[in-house]
Amino acid sequence: MKKTVYIRFTFILLVVGFMLAVQYNTVQNPETRDTRDVWAIRQELAKEKLLHSELLSEVRILEETTGKYENMISDSPKAALNDTVEQLKKEIGLTEFVGPGLTITVEPAMESIAIGQTIDEISPDLLIRLINEINRFKAQAVDVDGKRIIYSSAIRDVNGNTTVNNLEVKRAPFTINVGVTTVEDAKKMYNQLEASPIGDEFFIDNLRLAIGDPVNDVIVSAFDQSVSNEFLLETPEGE
Template sequence: MKKRIISRFTVILFVIGFMVATQYNTINTVDQRDTRDTWEIRQELSREKQIHSELLLEIGSLDETLGKYTGKAAEDPESILQETVEELRNLAGLTEVTGPGITLEVRPSLEAVAMGTEITEIPPDLLVRLVNEVNRFNGIEMAISGQRIVNTTAIRDINGYTTVNGERISTPPFAIAITSGSMEETRKLFSHLTASEMHDDFYIDDLTIAISEPQEQLTLPPFDGDLNTTHLEALEEE
């Protein structure tokens, strides 16, 4: 009888303790407030609107492609298929591209030259950071020392040499050509890179970036390597 009373009493005390702890937690929990200022919130909203705009453009492009297939496929299926293949080749960087752009020349700093400092390969991580900085803009195409940058491009160190697409990049100076969709975007990219902190990062490695004025026409070579299709499978006909 005593054991039963003690057990019940223990359960009651456990329940009461749990309720008190929960109440204490609720009272002492401070609501997390959004501490961002108006400018930061506006920037976040701008990024979200940009993503939304990009998605709408992509949906519109896909709808247009679908409309071509449904409207012309019955009349001339080979022509519409060839057109789609060419569009995909352009997206994959397999064709030469010409458009508004700028040229970056990576060269040794004046101090390094004056002091006779030996200029070695540009570090792969520094080159990757530059590529990521440029890719913040839409519609960008790029070629580093004649090597076209595509989705499968690898920038890495191979046996002590910095390589792009498996090809060694020459010791500075070398050029990076960049095109965009319009002169307006090119000017924005020019202004952004001119004021970028990347110059300080390059200077630490005894390098500088010289940026050309925006050009109306700049031509980039096509990607001439093998695309990695390891994870792609051919669709079998039903």
């Protein structure tokens, strides 16, 4: 009899202990809830819709390109190949870009000149931050002091001098040409760069960013050095 009572008592204690453990865990780890207001959710939705629209545009362009190449291949394989090569050169940056964009001038800050502060050349880190900021706004082509930025471009310090593609960037003032797809994109980039805190970072280094007005025809120089193709092999003729 006593053994049965002990078993029942133990079972009741286990049930009560389990319930207390569940309640404690619920209090310590409440279910997370989305506390954003309607406006924040609408902004997030707008960003997603914009991304979706951009992806659809890219898919449409690729489909048009594929259709064009299929037609060209059936008519003239050599012309299709040459067109593909030229398109790849353009995308890589081996050809000069002429189109919508703007010009940014990096110049000494007048306040620093007025009080006699030394104007050092732009640091690699600051230049990289600026290039990243420009690319964040969908730049199609960029050159720094006449040196085209491509996928393999290196911005580094060499013997105390800032270099792009192993070529020294001169002291301010110098220009950065930026090419984009449309004039509307150039206007958006202008407004976004004007509102960006990147200008304050330049001012700390006694430099100033003068962002030029968007134009229809900005010229971005071509990459004029050899391109590394260590992962590509030339197929012998006839194979």
